[in-house]
Amino acid sequence: MRPFVNCFHPNFTHMKDNGWYLKPNVIIEPLVGRWYAWSHLISPATAAMNVAGRHLKIMNSYIQAPQIHAAAVLNPRMKGGPFMDYKKDRKEDIMGLRTGTMTHQAASLQLADAIKDLEKLLKQHPKGASLEGMYEKVPEILKGYVELVYDLNNNPSFRLFEALLYRSVYYDKTCQSIALWITDNDERPFCLSTPKLDEPNVLHLPIPFDNAGIDALSRMKRAPGSIEDIANSLGVREEDRPLFNTFFTRQEHPVYKKYEGPFVRMRYFGHACILIETKDISILVDPLISYYGYESSVAHYSDIDIPDVIDYVLITHNHQDHILFETLLPLRHKIRNVIVPRTNSGSLQDPNLKLAFNHIGFNNVTEIDELEEIKFGDCTITGIPFTGEHADLNIRAKTCYHIAIQEFSFLFVADSRIVESRLYDHVHDLTGDVDVVFLGMECDGAPLSWLYGPLLSEELAREKDQARRLSGSDFEKGIHLVDIFHPKEVYVYAMGQEPWLEFISSIKYTDESRPIVQSNMLVQECVNRGIISERLFGEKEILYAHQESLVS
Ligand SMILES: [Fe+2]
Numbered sequence: 001m002r003p004f005v006n007c008f009h010p011n012f013t014h015m016k017d018n019g020w021y022l023k024p025n026v027i028i029e030p031l032v033g034r035w036y037a038w039s040h041l042i043s044p045a046t047a048a049m050n051v052a053g054r055h056l057k058i059m060n061s062y063i064q065a066p067q068i069h070a071a072a073v074l075n076p077r078m079k080g081g082p083f084m085d086y087k088k089d090r091k092e093d094i095m096g097l098r099t100g101t102m103t104h105q106a107a108s109l110q111l112a113d114a115i116k117d118l119e120k121l122l123k124q125h126p127k128g129a130s131l132e133g134m135y136e137k138v139p140e141i142l143k144g145y146v147e148l149v150y151d152l153n154n155n156p157s158f159r160l161f162e163a164l165l166y167r168s169v170y171y172d173k174t175c176q177s178i179a180l181w182i183t184d185n186d187e188r189p190f191c192l193s194t195p196k197l198d199e200p201n202v203l204h205l206p207i208p209f210d211n212a213g214i215d216a217l218s219r220m221k222r223a224p225g226s227i228e229d230i231a232n233s234l235g236v237r238e239e240d241r242p243l244f245n246t247f248f249t250r251q252e253h254p255v256y257k258k259y260e261g262p263f264v265r266m267r268y269f270g271h272a273c274i275l276i277e278t279k280d281i282s283i284l285v286d287p288l289i290s291y292y293g294y295e296s297s298v299a300h301y302s303d304i305d306i307p308d309v310i311d312y313v314l315i316t317h318n319h320q321d322h323i324l325f326e327t328l329l330p331l332r333h334k335i336r337n338v339i340v341p342r343t344n345s346g347s348l349q350d351p352n353l354k355l356a357f358n359h360i361g362f363n364n365v366t367e368i369d370e371l372e373e374i375k376f377g378d379c380t381i382t383g384i385p386f387t388g389e390h391a392d393l394n395i396r397a398k399t400c401y402h403i404a405i406q407e408f409s410f411l412f413v414a415d416s417r418i419v420e421s422r423l424y425d426h427v428h429d430l431t432g433d434v435d436v437v438f439l440g441m442e443c444d445g446a447p448l449s450w451l452y453g454p455l456l457s458e459e460l461a462r463e464k465d466q467a468r469r470l471s472g473s474d475f476e477k478g479i480h481l482v483d484i485f486h487p488k489e490v491y492v493y494a495m496g497q498e499p500w501l502e503f504i505s506s507i508k509y510t511d512e513s514r515p516i517v518q519s520n521m522l523v524q525e526c527v528n529r530g531i532i533s534e535r536l537f538g539e540k541e542i543l544y545a546h547q548e549s550l551v552s
Contacts, residue, residue, distance in 0.1 A: 016228045020248040022220040024303060025293035029179040029196065030209055030325045033105050034097055036191035037176070037209070038320040042360060043351030044108070044170035045115065045160050046455065051105050052112035053454025058082050058193055059098045066091050073189070080446065080506025085189030086197075093197045107169045114139035115348065118146065118158060119457035128154040147346070159346030166359055173208035180205065180247060184294040188503035192320065203243050205234055209329060210361030218330035221253060221303060254304050261543070264408050268540040269301045271501050272322055272414055272440065272494035276403060281377055283312045283403065285412055286322045287331060290500040298499060298538040308334060311376070315340045316414035317386060317398035318353060319451070319470070321496060321504050325360065332361060339374065339381065341399035342367035349455050350395045368399060371430065379405040384427055388417030391448035391468040408435050408544045411485060415440040415472040415494060421480035433486040435544070439478050440494030441519040441535075442507070445470035474514070475521040482526060489542075490526045492519040492535040 030037035032047065035055055040046040062069050062084045072083040084094070102109070117139045125134060131148040138146060145165055146158040165171060181202040196202065207213060213234040220230060227248050236244045259265050259277045267275045272286035284306070292302040313335050316322055328335075340353035357365045368374060368383040375381075384400035401412040411434045418424065448460060448468040460468075472494070473481075482490060495515060496505030509516050519535050526533030534540075 016226055018226050019224050019250055020220065020227050021222075021224050021251065021253055022217060023182060023247055023249050023293060024221065024253060025183050025291045026247045027179070027181050027183055027291065028214065028218065028326065028330050029181070030329055031177045031179055031196055031204075033101055033175045034177070034195040034197070036196070037325050038192065039318050039323045039325075039353070039356055040320075040351065042356040043162060044165040044168070045111065045162070045348055046351050048108040048111040048170065049115065049348070049454045051101065051108045054082075054192070055101060055195070056098065056109075058084060059094050059101070059195075062094050063091055063098065066094075076508060079508060080190055080193075080450070082193050083190075085194045090197055094195075097195060097197070104175060105172070107172065108175075110141055111170050114142045116457060118142055122148070122156040122158065123457075125156055127156075131156060157347075160348065162344075162346060162352050162355055166355055171359065173210075174206070176208045178205045178207055178209075178214065179203070180244070182247065183291060186290075186296065186499040186502065190506045191503050201243070203236070203240050203247075205236065207234060208360075209325065210359070212361075214329050214361075215333040219333055220248070221330070222256070222308065224250075224252075256304060256306070256308060258307060262546065264405055264544040266410075266436075266540075266542045266544070267301055267305065268491075268493065268536045268538075269305075270498040270538065271496060271505070272316065272412075272438075274412070274438065274493070275301075275306070276405065276410065277307065278378075278405065281311045281379055281405075282307045282309065283314060283379070283381070283405075284310050284331075285314045285401065286316055286414070286494075287313055287327045288321070288324050288501060289327045289331070290498070296499070300498065300500070300539045303330075306331065306334070310335045311337065312374075312381065313338045314381065314401050314412070315353065316400065316412065317341065317389075318351070318395070319415070321494075321501065322414065323353075324504070328362075329360070335362070336364060338362050338365045339368050340365060341383065341386075341397045342369045342372075343396035345394070345396055347394060349393050349452060350397055353397050370399065379403065382431070384411070384413075384431075385423055386414060386416040387423060388419045389415040389445065389470055389472055391452060391470055393448070393452060402431050402434065406544075407546065410434065410436045411438065411481075411487070413437060413439045413473075413481060415442060415445075415470075417443075417471055417473050418477040418480045421477075421484065424481060424484045428484045431485075435487060436489045436491070437481055437485060437487040438491050438493050439481060439522075440472040441474065441478055441492050441522065442470075442472045442495060442515050443474035443477075443518050444514045445472065472515075474518040475525070478518075478522050479525060482522075482529070482531065487531060489532040490522070491533065491540075492522060495519070495535065495537075497537055 032041040069083040072078040073085040179196050260279050265277045271288050273288040274285045276283040290302045354365045370385050372383050382402040386398040386400045403410045447465045449465050496507035523533045
């Protein structure tokens with residue numbers, strides 16, 4: 001824990017001067033239609049399906065029986081379920097939000113209906129018959145946005161022209177907003193089930209995510225500025241100014257000291273977020289940065305430990321705990337390059353990440369393909385196949401990363417489930433052994449419907465839903481990587497355990513939970529084999545030294 005004592009109370013007569021910092025525990029929370037902005041709420045088609053199949057469903061359920069939601073969120077077994085988590089009855093507010101959703105997101109709701117209608121039409125189409133005659137039956141609003149296709153088994157489907165949808169009425173930036181608020185703990189409602197309503201301590205700014213004011217505001221964490229100027233650039237209303245002013249302090253934040261040492265430094269920030277630095281470069285994998293400025297029981301790195309410039313941000317896959325716009329937007333001004341897995345399948349379940357990032361103000365996004373290399377300085381980043389963990393859906397927006405830097409090599413496997421170890425034998429033929437493996441072992445993942453349910457055209461039988469999960473590797477699968485890549489160090493990570501990400505992971509393990517038992521087995525087996533190994537939690541720093549440094 002890093003102490004931050006806020007002993008200064010803003011003197012509002014001096015708001016025009018340039019000596020103000022944004023407090024370190026101000027959350028800049030991006031919202032779409034007041035719901036937490038995870039990646040499926042950016043791409044127009046997935047957003048439409050989520051508004052119809054998640055948001056409206058949960059709102060309707062809450063309006064019918066708020067007490068059931070209030071009871072469910074108290075039950076640990078219901079954690080991460082479709083229940084709104086409010087301290088008191090917010091039925092009136094949710095009714096208002098539902099009405100607003102029907103009005104402001106009417107185009108999205110029509111798009112969702114049209115997609116469902118198209119799915120129905122395709123199901124009724126004689127199997128294998130030409131699809132050309134179908135184009136005139138495509139729902140009017142989808143005409144020109146889809147190509148109708150078969151797979152080689154004559155299963156009909158459609159491909160969305162996603163780039164065009166982003167330029168249509170179905171990508172409506174006026175639904176985007178930012179909620180600004182101060183937190184003094186890590187407790188937050190599960191973000192996929194609870195929208196952000198008006199609260200006295202929350203300032204809602206109706207600005208899109210590509211607004212440059214977000215960068216200016218974020219810069220004020222390190223460089224002081226004028227409250228007056230930033231309020232003007234964000235369009236803060238006069239009546240909101242008293243609350244807005246409380247987000248600032250004159251107290252300087254601890255200064256970030258750039259790493260200037262001769263080694264490769266690895267720092268674990270929690271979950272799958274790892275920073276690799278040398279004196280020349282910085283690489284941040286799956287950014288998820290905690291806040292500071294309040295008491296925490298877990299030691300951790302936070303925003304103050306992030307460099308002023310991040311050369312590369314690497315995104316492994318399109319799950320809500322690996323792409324956090326809440327972390328990424330405030331870092332946007334520091335990020336030189338974002339690397340995302342390549343996909344342009346046009347499939348509903350596999351939105352294009354480059355388009356999503358581009359449309360929310362990241363202009364420096366590069367897609368990486370399997371085995372494709374990106375070289376800079378003495379570093380080579382290679383895309384490595386990522387399998388499973390997506391409920392057997394055909395999703396390409398996922399990649400592991402091999403990072404070779406100086407004489408060291410790191411393999412970030414993220415949540416890849418090693419369903420066929422021969423794949424990584426083939427990869428090993430190309431990469432050789434690696435020094436360090438980072439492996440996610442959330443082997444009891446959620447069922448398919450938890451994340452992808454709103455995209456399904458028909459409900460899946462319960463036993464199939466339960467069998468098709470978002471599960472990472474267990475011991476038996478994970479140990480293949482050790483056998484294949486002969487690492488000197490193995491770290492289990494991405495377990496969703498840190499308190500500051502419970503609101504997004506909805507995970508709370510006990511010692512008996514399978515992911516804990518299985519990862520303990522892997523760590524123990526590695527230790528038995530003389531490999532340095534542990535399950536990461538909170539924070540960790542390791543310096544990797546050159547051979548000659550060790551000798552000298
Ligand atoms: Fe995942």
